[in-house]
Amino acid sequence: MKAGPGLVLVTMAFFLLCGLHLTAGARFSAPALVFDALFDHDPRNYQHVVVIKQRLTRLVVAGYVGAVLAVSGLLLQKILRNDLVSPSTLGINSGAVAFVIFGIYLFGLNGAALFWPALIGGFAAVAVAFLAAGLVSRGRRDPLSLILGGAMTATLFSSATTFVISLDPDRFGNLMGWLVGDIGNFDYLPLAWLWPVGVTGIGFALVLCRQIDLLTLGTEQAATLGADPRLVRAGTLALAIPLAISAVCVVGPIGFVGLVAPHITRLLIGETGRPALGFCTLCGAVIVIAADIAARTLLAPQLLQVGTVMALCGGIAFLVIVVATLRRRAA
Amino acid sequence: MRRQFTLRLGSAIHLPIDLRPALVLAALSILLCISTLHALQLGSTALSMDDVIRWLMPWQDADAETSAIMLLRWPRVTVAILAGAMIATSGYLLQVVSRNGLADPGLLGISQGGMAAVVIGAAVFGLPPAWLAWASLAGGFATALIVMTLAWRLSSSTGLILVGLAVGIVLGAAIEIIMVRGGILQFARWLAWSHGSLTSVSAGNAGMVALWAAVLLPLSLIASGQMMPLLLGHEQAAGIGASPRRLSLLLTLMAAALVAPIVAAVGPISFLGLIAGHIARALVGERPVAVMPVAMLCGALILQIADTVGRTLFLPVIVPAGILVSIAGVLAFLIAARLSRSSR
Numbered sequence: 001m002k003a004g005p006g007l008v009l010v011t012m013a014f015f016l017l018c019g020l021h022l023t024a025g026a027r028f029s030a031p032a033l034v035f036d037a038l039f040d041h042d043p044r045n046y047q048h049v050v051v052i053k054q055r056l057t058r059l060v061v062a063g064y065v066g067a068v069l070a071v072s073g074l075l076l077q078k079i080l081r082n083d084l085v086s087p088s089t090l091g092i093n094s095g096a097v098a099f100v101i102f103g104i105y106l107f108g109l110n111g112a113a114l115f116w117p118a119l120i121g122g123f124a125a126v127a128v129a130f131l132a133a134g135l136v137s138r139g140r141r142d143p144l145s146l147i148l149g150g151a152m153t154a155t156l157f158s159s160a161t162t163f164v165i166s167l168d169p170d171r172f173g174n175l176m177g178w179l180v181g182d183i184g185n186f187d188y189l190p191l192a193w194l195w196p197v198g199v200t201g202i203g204f205a206l207v208l209c210r211q212i213d214l215l216t217l218g219t220e221q222a223a224t225l226g227a228d229p230r231l232v233r234a235g236t237l238a239l240a241i242p243l244a245i246s247a248v249c250v251v252g253p254i255g256f257v258g259l260v261a262p263h264i265t266r267l268l269i270g271e272t273g274r275p276a277l278g279f280c281t282l283c284g285a286v287i288v289i290a291a292d293i294a295a296r297t298l299l300a301p302q303l304l305q306v307g308t309v310m311a312l313c314g315g316i317a318f319l320v321i322v323v324a325t326l327r328r329r330a331a
Numbered sequence: 332m333r334r335q336f337t338l339r340l341g342s343a344i345h346l347p348i349d350l351r352p353a354l355v356l357a358a359l360s361i362l363l364c365i366s367t368l369h370a371l372q373l374g375s376t377a378l379s380m381d382d383v384i385r386w387l388m389p390w391q392d393a394d395a396e397t398s399a400i401m402l403l404r405w406p407r408v409t410v411a412i413l414a415g416a417m418i419a420t421s422g423y424l425l426q427v428v429s430r431n432g433l434a435d436p437g438l439l440g441i442s443q444g445g446m447a448a449v450v451i452g453a454a455v456f457g458l459p460p461a462w463l464a465w466a467s468l469a470g471g472f473a474t475a476l477i478v479m480t481l482a483w484r485l486s487s488s489t490g491l492i493l494v495g496l497a498v499g500i501v502l503g504a505a506i507e508i509i510m511v512r513g514g515i516l517q518f519a520r521w522l523a524w525s526h527g528s529l530t531s532v533s534a535g536n537a538g539m540v541a542l543w544a545a546v547l548l549p550l551s552l553i554a555s556g557q558m559m560p561l562l563l564g565h566e567q568a569a570g571i572g573a574s575p576r577r578l579s580l581l582l583t584l585m586a587a588a589l590v591a592p593i594v595a596a597v598g599p600i601s602f603l604g605l606i607a608g609h610i611a612r613a614l615v616g617e618r619p620v621a622v623m624p625v626a627m628l629c630g631a632l633i634l635q636i637a638d639t640v641g642r643t644l645f646l647p648v649i650v651p652a653g654i655l656v657s658i659a660g661v662l663a664f665l666i667a668a669r670l671s672r673s674s675r
Binding site: 132135136144145147148149151152155156159160162163165166167180255304305308309311312314315316318319322323326 | 481482490492493494496497498500501503504505507508522525526601648650651654657658661664665666668669
C-alpha cells in the first residue's frame, strides 16, 4: 500500500473510533446527543456531562497513550533493528512501575514528582535488559536474547514491586487500577502537565526521522551515509524512553501497543519515512481507543481494565510474532 | 573417571553404586535435616533446639506451648520441602523432554496454566478446594502441550522460553480480569500468590501435597531410569529402540502433575526447577538416575531456606519465598543461559 492511502485509511479509522468511543458505553448515547454535548454544551444536562467528563477525557487519554507508546516502540525497533522490542518487552514499563512504587513508599512522593523516579526506572530497566542480554548471548547479537533479557528484567522489577506492595497494601489501595494499567476518570489531570513530553518527543522524532531511518540500514552503512550511529542511537533512546514513561505515568503499564502498532505499520506502508511515523502514531491511538471501547462494553456495566484487555490481545500478538520469527529462522 | 563401589548382598545380588552421587545425596540430606530443624526452631517466636527435638521424638511428650507453635509451623515446613522437591523434579523432567537447559514450569507457562484453571474453577464455577489441584493439572497439561507444539522443531533454546513467556502473559491477563474484581487487599494477596507464598499453608494443604508427592516422586525416580535415551535426541532415541514420543508425552504429563498441587496450595514458584536442575547437573553430571534425586534434594533445600529466610530475616516483615526465589532465579537464569551450550 502507498503511504498516502494508508494515512487516509488510518485517519478515517481514527475518527470513526473516536465517534464510536463517545457514543458507546454503559449507556448508548445517540450521535446527535454527542454532537450537542460537544458543540452546544449544557452543564446541567447529565448526559452531556457524562459525554464530556467521562468519555471525552478517557478518549483523549487513550489516544495520547496509544500514540506515544506506538512511537516509542517504532523508534526502539528501528534503532535496535529488532522487531520484537517495545517498551513492555524491554521491561521499561515494569522498571518505571517499580521505581514509582519505591518513590511512594520511601519518600512519599505524589503527583508530578513521580515522573522522575519513573524516568530513572525506565533507563535503569533498559540498562539491566542490555546487561542481561549480553550475559545470555555471549557477545553474539541475537535479537531473541535481548527480549529474553527484557523479560527477565521485567520479572526482577515486578518481584520488587510485589514485595514493596505486600509491605503495606493499604497504602497502595487507590493505585490498583494504575498497577494493571487502567484509564481512570481522573487520569486527564496528570496528562494536563505531561502532554508536552509527548508532543516534543513526537516532534523530535519527526525532525530526526531521516537520521533514524539511516540507522535501519546498519551501523556501517549509516556511518558511510553521514549519520553518527552512536549519537543517533543515544539520542533516539533518550526520546523513546521518556515517551513511554509519560504514558506509564498517566495510565500505568499498558503493554504491547508499542509492539503491535509498528508491526501493522511495517506490514501496510513500510517502516521508513515520516508518513510511516505518522501512520504509527495514529495506529497506536486507534488500538488503545479500540481496547478502551472493548474494556467498557464487553462486560458492561462492569468495567474491564484497558491494560488487561491489551495484555490479552497483545500477548496473543506477541506469541504470533515470536513463532513467526522463529519459523522464519528455522526455515 | 567414575569411582564405583559394589554392594554385595549374598552371592547373587551385586549393587554397583556410584560414589560421587551417593556422597552428594548424603551431604544434601544432612543439610536438609539441619535446615529443617532450624526452620522449625526459628520464627517470630524462636524456640530452643531442645524443645524442637523433644517435640519430634514421638515417645516424649512436648510441652503445650511448643505443640501449639509447631501446629502452625510444621505444615509450612513440610510443604516447603515437598513443593521444592516436586517443582525441581518437574523442572528437570521438562529440561530433559525439551532438551533445553532453561526449561522450568514457571517459564514455560505451565504454572500459569494451572493458576488460570484454579482461578477460573474457584471464582467462576465455584469448585470445592479438593478439586482445585485436578483443575490445575488439566490447565497445566493443556498449556504444556500448547507451548511444546508451538515451539516444536524450532531449534532454538530461547525460542521455547519466549513462546512459554508469551503464553504465560496471555494467561496472566485472563487471571487478572478475574482477580481485579476484589479490593486492593485481595489484589495484594493475589500478587503475593502469583509469585508463590507459603504464608497461608494449612495442615489440609500439607496433607494434599503429601498425598500427591507420595505417588509422583517415586514414580519420577522410576521414570528417571528410562530417560537416558531422550538425552540423545529423538532420532537417536528411536534408533536405539526407545519410543521417545510416548515417553515425552508421559513425562510432560508428569511434570504438569508435579506442579499442579503446588500451584493450588502455594502458587507458582518460577525458576526453582531451573536452578535446582542446573545445580544438580553441576554436582553429578548428566545421568538422569543420579540427577533426579539430587535435583529433588536441591529444590527442597532451596525453597526451605528461602522460606525460612523470608519469614525470619526481615521481621516483622515477611517476604514471600517466591519473591526471594524469583530474584535469585533471574540471576541464576542469566548465568545458566550463558553457561548452557548454545547449540541446543
